[in-house]
Amino acid sequence: HFGDRLYVELQRHNTPDEVAAEGGLIDLAYELEIPLVASNEPFFAEAGDYAAHDALLCISQGAVVIEEDRRRLTPEHYFKSPREMAALFADIPEAIENTIEIARRCSHRPVRIDPILPKFATQGGQTEADLLREKAEAGLKDRLAKHGVHPGFEEKDYWDRLAYELKILIDMDFPGYFLIVADFIQWSKSQDIPVGPGRGSGAGSVTAWALTITDLDPLRFGLIFERFLNPERIEMPDFDIDFCQDRREEVIRYVQDKYGHDQVAQIITFGKLQARAVVRDVGRVLQMPYGQVDRLSKLIPNNPANPMTLGEAIEAEPRLAEERDREEAVATLLEYGLKLEGLYRHASTHAAGVVIGDRPLDELVPLYRDPRSDMPVTQFNMKWVDKAGLVKFDFLGLKTLTTIQKACLHLKARNIEIDPVAIPLDDGPTFDMLKKRETIGVFQYESSGMQDLMRKAQPENIEDLIAIVALFRPGPMENIPKYVACKHGEEEPEFLHKTITPVLEDTYGVIIYQEQVLKIAQVLAGYSLGEADILRKAMGKKIKEEMDRQRVRFVKGALAGNDDLDEAHANFIFDLVAKFAGYGFNKAHSACYAFVAYQTAYLKANYPVEFLAASMTLDMGNTDKLAVFAAESKRLGIDVLPPDINNTEIEFAVKDGAVVYTLSALKNVGQAAVDHLCKVRGEGGPFKSFGDFANRVDGRTINKRALESMAKAGAFDSLNPNRAQVLAGTGAILGMASRTSADAELGQNDMFGGGDLIEDVVLPVTEPWLPLEKLNAEFEAIGFYLSGHPLDDYLSSFGALNVDTYTGFVEKALKKGARAGKLAGTVVARQERTSKSGNKFAFVSFSDPTGQYETVCFGDLLGNVREMLEPGTGVILRVEADVEDEEVKLRLQGVELLDKAVNNVAQGLTIFVRDETPLDSIAKRLTNGGKSPVKLVVQVENAQEISV
Template identity: 55%
Template sequence: GYENLMKLNSCLYLREDGSLPHVTPEEVERHAEGLICLSGGPDGPIGRLLRAGQRAPAEALLRRLAAAFPDRLYVELQRHPGENGLPEAERLSERGHVEMAYAMGLPLVATNDVYFPDSKMYEAHDALLCIAEGAYVDQQEERRRLTPQHYFKSPQEMVTLFADLPEAVENTVEIAKRCAFMAYRRDPILPRFADDEVEELRRQAQEGLKARLAVIPHAAPVEDYEKRLDFELGIIESMGFPGYFLIVADFIKWAKDHDIPVGPGRGSGAGSLVAYALTITDLDPLRYSLLFERFLNPERVSMPDFDIDFCMDRREEVIRYVQEKYGHDKVGQIITFGALLSKAAVRDIGRVLQMPYGQVDRLSKMIPVEGVKPVSIEKALAEEPRLREEARNEEVVDRLLTYGQQVEGLLRNASTHAAGVVIGDRPLDELVPLYRDPRSDMPATQFNMKWVEQAGLVKFDFLGLKTLTVIQNAVDLIKKTGRHLHIAADGAQLYDPPEGAVDEIGAIPLDDEKTYKLYARAKTVAVFQVESSGMMDALKRMRPTCIEDIVALVALYRPGPMENIPTYCEVKNGKKERASVHPLIDHILEETQGIIVYQEQVMQIAQEMAGYSLGGADLLRRAMGKKIAEEMAKERPKFEKGATENGVSPEKAREVFDLLEKFANYGFNKSHAAAYAVVSYQTAWLKANHPVEFMAGVMNCDIHLTDKLAVYFEEVRKGLNLPWVPPCVNRSQASFDVVEGELVYALGALKNVGLDAMRLITEARRPDGRETPFVTIFDFARRVDLKRVGKRSLEMLARAGAFDVLDPNRRRIFESLDALVAYSAAIHEQRASAQVSLFGEAGDDLPEPRLAHVPDWLPAERLGEEFKAVGFYLSGHPLDDYMPGLKRNGVMTLEEVTRRAEDAPVLAKLAGVVAGRQERKSARGNRFAFAQLSDPTGAYEVTLFSDTLETAREHLETGSKVVVTVEATMEAEQLKLLGRSVAPADVAVTDGGAAPGLRVFVEAPGAVGSVAEVLETAAKAAARSARGPVVFCLMDPDLPGEVELEAGRDFALNPQIKSALRSLDGVMAVEEF
């Protein structure tokens, strides 16, 4: 019965036709054995037929079910009375159900269609439905199907409700008695990998260790490696896990054989020498003093759990391999359920109550956060007086918080575990019910991770780590230039690679001086694990000189242990003496400057000082870390007794136990820290030794994330001062590339273009496999099918200057695109219809279209158009010349504000050029806006509520240069900016000092004299104005570009002068610089 129930449950969700979950009568009949069937109430298949007046089909279906479930079919009745008694649909359905049951001799059963635990939760549940449906609570009458009666009723309430049909209630007890199944816990089930898995594991491990020792520096005598291997194998065999190791080793070997990057390790698995020998991990556990018992404890039987990092782009290939090897029906993902936490509950409920966005946002921010999760609404009300005050003052807020408390913690959605995959020895639906996530073609278990294990399934974690993709991208770009990893761009040899490992990132030396200098200077933008401002500060203080420092920093940089970073740095750099805990254990703490940093150190101290086995020490660590009082009470006397027997005073034994207890809660898994420190080092090494290829690899991984590209490009241009090439149809690829040591900007990184469309351009550039640059814009139109590329993509290319190599007048190309697309389409249509002469190319006879005769965009316009295409300014920024004056007046860059906000909320001034503004009206009629701006370090968005918006609106026109006072906070690693005031940037720049210069664009030389007159008049009338330079720019469509002439550097300048100049005939524009 249980197996058939699982089968039917799986049938509900595994359909591929996109239909709603359901089972067919045929499926019910096929899996009926061992199950009791309830016919369904008024909304069931029989009830719907009865309500529609289709009595004969209803009887036929009931007879069919009776045949499938002999003596196991009950006719189901439901009553949900309202003020006027039973709804009409329930009355019609019940009458038919009862009549057919009596006619066929079938028993009745009374049920309630339950949606919430008690009737008080009806309104909150309705709000929950609105969240799911995108509806509003006030639309209730049109959409509500449920009533306050759809709650979990007590036995007495059901007896009263069905007083006229007592047998229907009595049968609920009979059904309960007949259901006597209890799911049992299965031992782990795995497919059999080999006939003799014990022997096979020994063979592979011994051969693998021999191969490893042939190429690595030995951290200990060979005998120590062999002894450790034999010890681990003995434990693995005794616990019955050889098959697990072989399965993991097999799919990792397959990935490496197919050039899919695999991480060096993750989690405690890196502490296993067997795993290292099998190439599951790439960290020598003896080199890093990692403990096997932290991974697999012989004194506490539990499944081993390798977390494996794969390149994010190719992780699915490894999973497909596993599916093919073991069978698609035996491999699946694991379901996860998303709960509605307090902040999300407030935001969601506020939306369905149609409350103003700003008010809901403010209420949500009042809920404190502990660690990474917000506290409950109940706790927030107890701790935050402002929240209580809001609830007292406004009925809708009280309603919001009441509903929020009732729904928080409920499951909001189902999805699949980010990495977990289970592999069975039989079809999974024989072990667990299955579900299919609409976004995946692989089934998932309906049991979450905890219950999957109890069903006997073993989880394998296939994680996608973007950093591995970054590393592989960089290595591929280095190889593309014809170099190897150990050869620098200038030809210098960086290290001697081991034989056969020329291009393996795992073969780089861990003592590279340039890499540690990069760490010490905190030049770690895009370097794994150490990108945050806090990490950068720690690196500057620490000045790492060895990989152990990076391992320690990865472990220390967390709440709690972070307070020990200053001590670590001071001891390391000789500013402070290393403290001695006790001579028996000081050597254990030597590499971490006398501080307990790792969980493994807790275990080693218990072993060395108190005589614990490492397995027993792991149990002590777990009890301390989880603060299990009962276990701690047993362990303390045991530790003190062992320590005193080892010559330690009772007082010192108690002191050390207290110390361990404190740090066990904070201690980090050293195996994981070491593995991730190695990955961090690999990225730092690439940045230090192959910076252009590394940054190109980084940017390719985030090619569609404009915000990140802005940060990385700033690092390329200013942080590293690397040579780069702007987007160019003759030099760029669809992705970021490196050519002759220069980073070439990707066409595919532009906004609103597709990588496939950009590949059409790069492929047309190589008609016979060799690069053949486009000669003119018409040559481009003939060789590339512009209709397939799309006008929108071509507009972005023109805005970004990708056609500058063919025509420097961007505006001319932009405004000629309709003609160029039509010209290209005509040529390609001729080719497609084979209208090609014997002696010429198709389209040779088509006249080239006339291009628009217009002057180029003005410099500020040019930058604005470039911004639309790139998402930030490539060739310059409108605020570049403003920033020195603005900074003198306390204005910060976006980069600076972001770093400060990571530590604590900050009130700051930000300069920006307005890219756009969207105004909205709240349900209460208050206006608010989102304004998009940028400064030389990146783009950002500011939220402005009605009080600020009223005074700021006039300054927030697109293209305006402004200074915004903002309240900056970090939420889920996202910068949130709330605008408090807005002022023009020129006011902030001058502020009584030097004025910004003026660039005057004129159409003809004759206008220069008029400008000079205005400037002379202004000098007399405004003697006290700030002074600055003036430059004339002559614009002529027949010239290749503008001609600049400096008029002088000491003119009296003010806003009135700009207005006067703009009004002159022949003056096209006046800009500040």
């Protein structure tokens, strides 16, 4: 059947299996007259790469190098040259000749394929272009009717821009793409699935705005169509769309149903071994001490925006080279790391990319099944999917959109209707809140670095917020001082030339956006916006030949259009623009995300209870974040009520101006149990007693651990406020619930008509918890202290003790460079470990009224303070701080029992004054005293003492 297409393959990598099988294979070939062919299976480029590749195999298998029972190759699995292959098979030269023959027969010439998209359904012979024009014109008419024309523009400006864009889109044959995107976005909005206002350069299109693909008026914000789609270069448009993260899958399913499940797939992505990761991975498989590997990896600068290679790190950080030269194991690690860096580590599914074909995708690209999904995935990554002609659509999940929707639903329950897209952009309370840096929960502006920028910039309008989003990233950050100084009138803005002034006015003379680069090239040097976008890309890539060509074009255009400009100044402007173009930010993206950030800030400033309840729901599984939101609620004077079986909902709820904690966020309480409880209560009303509770819930759905967590958190307080007694009685409650469920299954309920006589559960007599016991039980169930904190009674002593709160110290560390301080905390947990060198160390978690934090405790100190680091103990800590990438890591330097320290401060200093004591000397010494009380004891007649 195979004719001349069947060969017997021989390989010589010196493996036992190959050696054993070769004789039989040769005999088989001669006996059946099947030609022999020599081949080589290269896994690495050169023989010297064998050891590094062996480490890579261990990384992939989770093994270590010295393991015997694992997959191994040989040093012969390298890419051999023709001469080496000829020498290796010198005894069978025909096998080598056949290798060449097969290579000739398998020749393939790749061709570029035009974009492949399904045809969008039209009616009555209408073309996609006609339908796009019809929908866009109707959409723009509707937009202008609802939103009006922005001051400074005329309605004609919008219609002219739409006509310009439509001509380009139709000429470039992109109407189908816009119709497909508009269709699934409009479907999503019709299903109340939140969709972002835009993302990336697509927000610069009036056509997209008219079709409700985006929600920002491009003219109002000075956004440029050519930054999205350049008529000077044929490239596919690319919309990135944010959806509610909970319902993103629904949109993808809609697309699958509309175009066919075999025509829609997600895209593969490959994780690479980057410098820090490769050091950690190789160190693990070589079984080097964890602490040593961790220290080496941290010597590599961490800059996600511009990652440093391992080779660059070795050159930049002398300690890496010193460690390499001093220790052979480190030299081996770095040698392997340099060879493995940049290789693929694992495959996964791209977080957002989806392709839609006009035929079954297996006819166009290879596919595979991700075991975690029933949706096919392309084996081509994004780059090769594009070369195969498939068009990528990005369906991203953005949690913030869900938060906004849930907050609006809370408001709707109070008969307050909020359209997040239509809120006023000049709300006073919103900007007051932002100026005060009260940005916990506010999208984009929540980090401490952003809070500091808010303090400096004092934003007054939406343009300021857009600029802040663009400035707060590597590169543009260096312009923050100039931007702030010019904004506040401390420096004069430099506009470079009068034609550029309108372009840079909103950003106080600082070039922040890529769109400003385009406009400068247009107004100063006569570029079209399409040509200007090519200039921007050339400046970003810094290709010398192209930059030289663009410089000549720019300077010539600038001189031709401006009599007051000389060649030197034109070159100066070109150099300045080129510098900023390298890291200028896309204003369209910045505007969209600033708008989403403003929506969250508006809701927090005006409806904080609803906003915080929604925010807590979206971080239900993150105890640390819930603790932050609870602390923020307390700061704002908003009560967070404990969960209550007669009051709680499936999510965090709002009641009478307070946030009601949900059972769903408790430890050991599954979602199915909460769903069941809420359903039962909804059908039969509030639970009146434990007997009522046990008779109505399904004992198979709620287990004992769930009941215990609920008791500790206070969920049964409305039935019995003695939480200790309820906890002791959980077995009895569950026992009755299980019996009732079993009887119901057998049909034995209410056999004698006694349905109204519900037997109550008898709880064991138990003493109520002391306040601290109650708080600690609450902590076990919730993950943080909710109704109070063990340190609340000590807060007034913090000043005298010179102790910072955790959040206060973090702010000092980030803003003022503090590297040492004193904190107070209740010990939450201690995890002891042993380093590879045999030394004990521990990660110790603490809590104070502002949050939870972790420290690491090393060496002898751990042995000295271990007894004080038992969970529940109140202590004062001396810490050192390391700051890296806006993260503060703490090392423990000393521990003292809190009660002892407070008592010492309370007792203060007592001075016994004798007759001969020089009082002026005492007064002088007390002039610059601290915060501890000082008591003077003076002896008077009859041996009596007077305290002062």
